Amino acid sequence: MTLQLAVDGTTAVAADFSNDNFWIWLLKAVAIVVFLLTSVLFAIWFERKVVARMQVRPGPNVHGPFGLLQSLADAMKLLFKEDVTVKAADKLVYIVAPMIAVFCSLLTFAVIPFGPSVSMFGIVTPLQLTDFPVAVLYILACASVGVYGIVLGGWSSGSTYPLLGSVRSTAQVISYELAMGLSLVSVFILAGSMSTSQIVSSQTQVWWFLPLLPAFVLYIVSMVGETNRLPFDLPEAEGELVSGYMTEYSSMKFAWFFLAEYINMLNVSAVATTLFLGGWRAPFIPADHFLQQGWWPVLWFLAKLWALMFVFVWIRGSVLRFRYDQFMKLGWKVLIPAALVWVVCVAVVQGVRQFSGLELRTLLFVLAGIVVLGLLVSFAIPERKKSAEPPQPSGRQPFDPYAGGYPVPPLPGQTLPPSPRKQRAAQAASTDVPQVTQEVHGG
């Protein structure tokens, strides 16, 4: 495993856009917007269908084959609904907020590479709208501006629940973007670049999610937090805030928030694919194989993208919503410190490699030795004595049905007293044996 280092390379961007002309740009731009909008329609259907299968029900299956046209019908319904502007709203901000959300979410895909260079109408051009040396930072910038849509939408509605939603959203973004950015830093260090095409081309030998597994895990957690999805959908928690920042929105403005949320899911999945999962590369196939060239890689890219989308839905289908303080604790006390420690580790290893000229293999062996040594030392340290707990009483315990003030079931070793009804039956059967039983509350 020889990880290449591109810091010394003079090409900051791997993709070559020199052949592009205006028409190619326009074509790519329109294709990206069309791709995003149709993907959102598909994603809504996909999510409903997958969640339904997880809950053992069929899901949407009426409109079109497999219910595929359901989301189209929903979108039409939203379009034709009455557009209500609430009286207490701050008009301008209220109208602009959903636009900000959608506009910023559409920007990210401009720098996502769908594939290598292909020939479009005789012009060889990369399957990517544009790229520049700080493309990934640009993605982070778009995401952080997009949150203004949520925050302003909640504030301008002039209502309590939306305001609470937007305050939550602000705090969430500040804390989870830090963790997200820090988890990406280790990729920058190894790839030696912040341009997306360069990062993809640095993953020819190994995809970064393997050597940088902790960073990948951190990214996956914080990307769910960043897109306000379950279990982190606190800005729109329907059990607590009706639907948070979009409570007062209706019709098309509501649909825009909805659209922005789903495009953001696609965005973060695409970023994870590009930075950690090898971008458009297929696994186990040599780089000069025809499956790694031309239009084929688009297929691999989409497969990875939708696998991550499935993970989103899977998480939604299986995890409960966090409480707000738990969520903040996770962000500030677990994710950010872990990301910091990981970045320092990666930087130290990379620095030692670069400045001492040590082989990576040697370095990894030394690290493994240190870890094993640490483990052995930890075995030698005597365990701290636990504070003496009162010994568990053995034998049959009297059952207290209101132990600690709550109605509780019997613990192992305790038995319920016979129920009054059973007792009456017994009494009826043999009237000569009177029995006195304890009254059981709530029994």
Next chain:
Amino acid sequence: MSAVLGHALSAAPLGMTALDGGEAGTGEAVLFWVLGPIMVLAALGLLFARKAVHAAMSVVVVMISLAFLYVAQDAVFLGVVQVVVYTGAVMMLFLFVLMLVGVDASDSLVETIRGQRWIGVLAGVGLGVVLAGVVGRATYGPAQGLDAANEASNPVAIAHVVFGEYVLAFEVVGALLVTAALGALVYTHRTRLVPRVGQKERADARVAAGAHPVSLPAPGVYARHNAMDVPALGPDGRPIDDSVPRVLRVRGQEADAAEFAARTERVQAGRLAGTRFASSDPATGDGPTPPPAADPDGARVNVPDLDAAVSDSGQHGPSTGPRGVAGQEDQA
């Protein structure tokens, strides 16, 4: 449209490269004259906006426009970081505080440290003098041109400058920021005098105080009514007050359960009269009837066969009401 903006971002360094002589290219000039007025208007908005959030939004517009100008001048890294750090984090914190404190809250203008204002003014003037002196005495080498400066890509060139020439200043600023953060922590730190009351402790306290341990019963469901204001009937046929939301009870908007139950029973009675049963003893009165006594053999006692006739509410409270069919249960 997204792509067009992305295109503009990318095209800026390619197409609008500033000429080395110092004058701007056409594209850059157009961008400047478009963004300039917007920025001036937004900056004025900061001064004159009535609402604090509008002022904050004006600052955001200025920041983003500034980022575009940076990008147009080949400082891509600076432009993007400007948006990430200032727009994405600093202004977001401002907004957070604005919303948390309350948008309409006015500033407290009481000086807690005497003479603080004058010391502040003095220090500010001093800083201005020092800065002016430094800038006035600064000497610049001959211009190299952006192409030479950005040879190994813009972020790498900046990294060389920041972590090479100015590494000491960089570290000092870092230490200063950490100190400031620690200072803020110390200021806001409180020693905890009483044990922390968490969710579990609160729940325990509520239960110990005799709160209802499970969820309250739902409002009543009758043949022709299922609104929030109608109380449910207990197994003994008495209306359960707790099943109506507290607000409605306080306002006195609770409906009379007996009326709805009676309607339900009239429906049942009508059905039954048409089929098998005839209500035998219709005038039992308002009083609650006892629940049916259990048959020791386990057979069904006195339960009218209602399978498809009425809604399931009949099983819960079939026997109250002024003209109910309460007598059925008493038939042997």
